[in-house]
Amino acid sequence: xxxKILTSTASEAVRFLFNVPIDPSLLAVQRTIPAxxxxxxxxxxxxxxxxxxxxxxxxxxxxxxxxxxxxMPEAESFGVxxxxxNIRIKPEYWMQFxxxxxxxLSYGIxxxxxxxxxxVEYSSPNTNKPLHLGHVRNNLLGYSxxxxxxxxxxxxxxxxxxxxxxxxxxxxxxAWKLSGKDETPLSxxxxxxxxxxDYYVLFDKLYKAEIQDLMASxxxxxxxxxxxxxxxxxxxxxxxxxxxxxxxxxxxxxxxGWVYDGFxxxxxxxxxxxxxxxxxxxxxxLGKEIxxxxxxxxxxxxxxxxxxxxxxxxxxxxxxxxxxxDGTSVYMTQDLGTAQLxxxxxxxxxxxxxxxxxxxxxxxxxxxxLFKLGRPWAEHIYHLSxxxxxxxxxxxxxxxxxxxxxxxxxxxxxxxxxxxxxxxGKIEDFDSEEAQKLYWIVGMxxxxxxxxxxxxxxxxxxxxxxxxxxxGNTGPFIQYTYARIKSVLRKAEAELKVDTDxxxxxxxxxxxxxxxxxxxxxxxxxxxxxxxSPAVMANYLFELAKEYxxxxxxxxxxxxxxxxxxxxxxxxxxxxxxVIKNGMQMLGIEVPERM
RNA sequence: GGUCCGGUAGCUCAGUUGGAUAGAGCAGCAGCCUUCUAAGCUGCGGGUCAGGCGUUCGAGUCGCCUCCGGAUCACCA
Numbered sequence: 001x002x003x004k005i006l007t008s009t010a011s012e013a014v015r016f017l018f019n020v021p022i023d024p025s026l027l028a029v030q031r032t033i034p035a036x037x038x039x040x041x042x043x044x045x046x047x048x049x050x051x052x053x054x055x056x057x058x059x060x061x062x063x064x065x066x067x068x069x070x071x072m073p074e075a076e077s078f079g080v081x082x083x084x085x086n087i088r089i090k091p092e093y094w095m096q097f098x099x100x101x102x103x104x105l106s107y108g109i110x111x112x113x114x115x116x117x118x119x120v121e122y123s124s125p126n127t128n129k130p131l132h133l134g135h136v137r138n139n140l141l142g143y144s145x146x147x148x149x150x151x152x153x154x155x156x157x158x159x160x161x162x163x164x165x166x167x168x169x170x171x172x173x174x175a176w177k178l179s180g181k182d183e184t185p186l187s188x189x190x191x192x193x194x195x196x197x198d199y200y201v202l203f204d205k206l207y208k209a210e211i212q213d214l215m216a217s218x219x220x221x222x223x224x225x226x227x228x229x230x231x232x233x234x235x236x237x238x239x240x241x242x243x244x245x246x247x248x249x250x251x252x253x254x255x256x257g258w259v260y261d262g263f264x265x266x267x268x269x270x271x272x273x274x275x276x277x278x279x280x281x282x283x284x285x286l287g288k289e290i291x292x293x294x295x296x297x298x299x300x301x302x303x304x305x306x307x308x309x310x311x312x313x314x315x316x317x318x319x320x321x322x323x324x325x326d327g328t329s330v331y332m333t334q335d336l337g338t339a340q341l342x343x344x345x346x347x348x349x350x351x352x353x354x355x356x357x358x359x360x361x362x363x364x365x366x367x368x369x370l371f372k373l374g375r376p377w378a379e380h381i382y383h384l385s386x387x388x389x390x391x392x393x394x395x396x397x398x399x400x401x402x403x404x405x406x407x408x409x410x411x412x413x414x415x416x417x418x419x420x421x422x423x424x425g426k427i428e429d430f431d432s433e434e435a436q437k438l439y440w441i442v443g444m445x446x447x448x449x450x451x452x453x454x455x456x457x458x459x460x461x462x463x464x465x466x467x468x469x470x471x472g473n474t475g476p477f478i479q480y481t482y483a484r485i486k487s488v489l490r491k492a493e494a495e496l497k498v499d500t501d502x503x504x505x506x507x508x509x510x511x512x513x514x515x516x517x518x519x520x521x522x523x524x525x526x527x528x529x530x531x532x533s534p535a536v537m538a539n540y541l542f543e544l545a546k547e548y549x550x551x552x553x554x555x556x557x558x559x560x561x562x563x564x565x566x567x568x569x570x571x572x573x574x575x576x577x578x579v580i581k582n583g584m585q586m587l588g589i590e591v592p593e594r595m
Numbered sequence: 596g597g598u599c600c601g602g603u604a605g606c607u608c609a610g611u612u613g614g615a616u617a618g619a620g621c622a623g624c625a626g627c628c629u630u631c632u633a634a635g636c637u638g639c640g641g642g643u644c645a646g647g648c649g650u651u652c653g654a655g656u657c658g659c660c661u662c663c664g665g666a667u668c669a670c671c672a
Contacts, residue, residue, distance in 0.1 A: 025612075033615065045614050047652055057652090083652085084615060126672085166672075280672095307670065316598080317668090324670040331672050360599060361667050387600080388665080395665095426632065442634085454608070458601070459665070466606095470634055472620040473608080480634045488631050527611070539609055542619080553627095553636045595634075 001523075002074060002089060003029045006042055009075075013067035018052045031516065032086050037509060039079030040086030041516060047083045057083035091506045094515050095568070099501060101518075102571035107578050108521045110153030115349055117155035119342050120146045122354035123272070124161045127259040128168040129197040131266050133389045133404040133462060134356070134396060137451050140588060141386055142354040143272040144452055144534040147586040152529045157346055160274040161338060164256050165281040170237040172196050173251050174230070175203035185258050191265065191407070192258025201398075206230055269410055271444065271588055276345075278338060286337025287329055290373060291322055299372050315368050317361075322369075335366055336373075343377055350380035352532065357385040357457065384532050387459035389451075404464060409447065413468065417443035420470055427594060441590045442476050448589050449475030453538035473542050475589055478580060481545040482591040485577040488557055492570050495558070502567035510551040514572055517544050521579045525586070534587055541583045548576050 011024040032043045046053075046061045053060040058080055065078035065085050076090040101107050122142020125135060146156045176183070176199045185192040207230050214224035225231070240248040267273065291308055294300035300310050300322060308323035322333055342351060353363060363383035370378035388395060389404075396403045418439040421427060427435060450468045454460045470476040507515065521540075528536035557573060560566040581591050 028612070028614090030611085030614080035616070043615085045653095047614075050652075082615070163672075168672085305670090318597095321670055326670080328670085330670070334672095356666090357600070358666055359672090362672095364599085385600085390665090420634070424632095424634070426634095458608090461607070463607090466621090469607095469621070472634095474620085474634085476634055477620095480632080484632055484635080491631065523611095531611095535609085536611090539619090542609090546619085549635060550637095552631080556631070558631045594632085 002093065002519075003042060005072065005074065006044075006068070006087065009068050009072045010044060010064060013064050013071070014049060014052065017063050017067060018049075020052045022049070022052065031520075034513075036079075036081060036084070036086055037512070039081070040077070040088040041512070042087050042089070044085045044087070045083055046085055050083075061085040091504065094507065094512070094519075095502070095504065097519060098515065098568065098571040098575065101578075102574045104575075105578060106582075107575065108525045108582050109151045113150065113153055113155045115153075115155060117157045117346050117348050118149050118350050118352060119157045119159055119346055119348045120149070120352045120354065121159045121161055122146075123267075123274070124163065124355070125263065126163045126168055127193075127196070127256050128172045128200045129398055130191070130193040130262065131406040132396060132398070133406065133409060136270065136406050136409070136447075137386060137389050137460075138354055138356070139267070139270055139272045140448055140451050141384065141456055141534065143270075143588045144537075144586060145352065145354065145384060145529075145532050147588060148525070148529040148532075148534065148537065151525050151582070151586050154349070154529075157276060157348070158274045159276045159278060159342070161278045161280065161283070163280045165241065165252075165279075165284060167234060167238055168200070169252065169256070170234045170241065171203040172200040173248075173255055174234050174237055175199040175206065176255065177251070178206070185261065191262040192260070193262030193266070194407075196255050196259050196262075203230070203234070266406055266410075269440075269444075270406070271590075278341075280334065283338050283341065284329065284334050286341060287333035287335070288323070288337070290336050290340060291333065294322075294373050297373075310369055310372070312365065312368055317365060317368065320365050320369070332362070332366065332369070335362075336369060339366070339370060339378075339381070340375070343375070348377070348380075350382060351377070352382045352384055354384045354386070357387055359383070360385050382532065384456060386456040390459055390461050392461070392463050392465075404462065410444065413447045414439050414443035416467055416470070417446065417476075421595070430594075438592050438595060441592050442470070442479060442595060445475030445479050445584075445589045445591075446470055447475075448587060449478070449538060452534040452587050453542070455535045456533055476595075478541050478545045478584065479589075479591050480595060481548050482577055482580045482584075483593060483595040484552065485548065485573050485580075486593050488552075488573055489570070489577065491558055502564040502571070504562075504564045504568050507568070508555060510547070510554050511569070511572060514544075514547050514551050514576065517547055518572070518575050518579055521583070524583075528586070537583055537586055541580060541587075544576065544579060544583075548573075 006029050007024050007027060010027050011022050015021050026048045027044045029042050029044055032040050046057055046064065049060055050057060061080040061083065065080065065087065068075050068087060069078060074089050074093045076088045078088065079086045120142055123135070123139050125131060146158050149156050179202065183195065185195055188195060207228065210228055210230055211224045214227055215221060219227065237248060241252060291300060295302065295308065300308055302308050305325040307321060307325040309319050309321055311319050313319065320332065321330060323329060339351065342348060355363070360383065367378050367381050391402060393402070421439060421442065427438065430438065446468050453473065524537060524540045528534065555569065557566065557569045560569060584591050
């Protein structure tokens with residue numbers, strides 16, 4: 001990469017001029033800011049060198065500039081403003097870059113995967129309620145991060161750990177049984193996850209009524225909760241489940257089956273998928289051997305009441321419970337077990353957990369425990385901790401009915417895409433199937449981009465009364481730019497063949513900006529993956545699309561009479577389309593050929 | 596109370612390892628379709644980067660303190 005060459009040339013220059021070897025990071029090369037683009041493509045700050053040069057900033061910069069010009073064939077000229085050295089790269093360099101990559105469909109993507117896999121866990125739903133906007137953020141992040149890692153040549157295993165057991169499922173099961181209506185998805189025409197979710201809500205309603213009654217008869221809230229028959233029945237059901245009671249298992253299997261059918265539909269529409277699905281009903285007993293092992297080695301200890309703990313106070317944390325006094329496991333025990341299971345299944349390079357930031361502490365503890373128990377791979381556990389999706393009135397609460405349902409939201413996005421497309425009237429020749437596909441692409445593009453453009457670790461706001469935009473910094477804007485480019489390219493191909501070898505005197509400022517942005521794409525792919533942040537990619541793509549639209553507006557392409565210029569602009573367009581398509585694919589967003 | 600995360604334009608958000616004059620989008624106003632897709636482009640207004648102190652040639656970015664918001668600190672998951 002040219003910026004690397006520049007850095008090493010410059011540090012050589014400093015060594016030659018001032019006879020002092022320097023750390024190249026002192027001269028971090030950066031892209032010249034727009035105000036000074038007339039002077040160069042790259043800039044260096046010479047202030048840190050003044051102690052070495054013992055000259056004025058201008059003089060120091062000029063000396064280095066001359067030295068670079070003399071030793072770096074790609075450098076064309078330089079300019080100095082205060083302590084900034086701006087270097088222009090020869091257009092020949094950019095021309096070569098363009099002709100080499102203009103038709104490279106895999107530009108920015110490392111196609112051959114190598115190394116042990118990265119295991120990415122995401123989604124991880126409970127089977128007692130349908131997916132909502134919070135889950136949507138989780139799923140989109142997990143899928144996109146997986147795509148980004150793949151684009152960087154990693155083997156990726158996407159896993160989902162479904163929480164299919166526990167008291168919450170028993171509540172839905174119990175309410176269903178008590179209602180006596182024998183409803184099924186088939187009999188009601190309802191999506192299975194929705195139906196089960198309704199019964200979960202029904203349980204809560206019945207339970208609250210029971211508590212009310214008990215309190216009306218003079219009990220305190222605590223007493224009422226302790227005396228609740230419904231809760232006792234739910235617990236009994238859980239015990240029966242654990243005892244593998246046949247009827248209970250049958251009901252459980254049936255209702256979970258409904259939920260999975262429902263989830264499958266939602267996952268498919270969201271465009272996410274998994275390489276392996278773990279079920280807690282099969283993993284919840286794991287971890288106990290690890291505990292035994294830790295007890296033996298003395299890293300864990302047992303209290304008088306028989307409960308097992310780890311002391312993490314030297315790590316600045318607390319003591320943490322790992323086994324209850326009755327010998328049963330807690331969440332942490334299971335997670336230790338499933339982490340080990342994954343380590344055994346895949347011998348991964350690293351483990352990524354896409355889990356909300358309310359579990360920051362949990363994962364910090366998890367890492368520490370595994371590390372103390374002699375699992376060196378624990379060092380490569382990354383908790384991709386994302387913020388809440390909040391509504392204007394605050395947090396979403398399932399029980400208060402303030403959740404934004406994933407299916408409803410997708411329906412709404414697609415229907416908005418439909419009405420906007422119809423209003424614009426550009427696809428009248430599409431058949432119904434093509435049109436439906438486009439509505440889905442655009443609607444989902446708007447939704448996905450809206451969520452992914454925000455830095456994962458930040459909380460974000462969703463206002464249901466203001467529908468998600470389709471103009472400005474949005475998915476459809478980027479999709480539109482792609483469709484626009486493709487339209488030009490189609491026309492160019494329909495004309496005569498355009499020469500892909502071209503020589504131009506130089507580039508227009510708008511062309512240079514675009515070329516430079518396109519040149520940066522592979523670095524952005526890397527950076528986004530390292531940061532586990534689709535937002536890095538999203539924001540880059542928006543800037544790129546904006547630059548293309550400015551270029552498109554200010555310069556003609558097909559009507560350009562100078563054939564070389566025309567060819568260069570087509571090359572820029574072609575590569576821009578490739579970058580947008582590849583970048584969007586890393587976000588899990590499709591792009592339409594027309595819209 | 597301890598720990599962690601956040602606070603940037605009216606609103607939603609960017610801002611690479613500290614670098615030049617802090618940027619977008621939306622909303623508002625004014626323009627641009629006989630020309631490669633107007634889901635677009637151009638222009639205008641809009642800021643005590645929560646506040647203070649410090650480190651530095653240079654701080655939205657790093658450190659300390661204060662204020663505000665959120666999360667977490669369960670024999671819940």
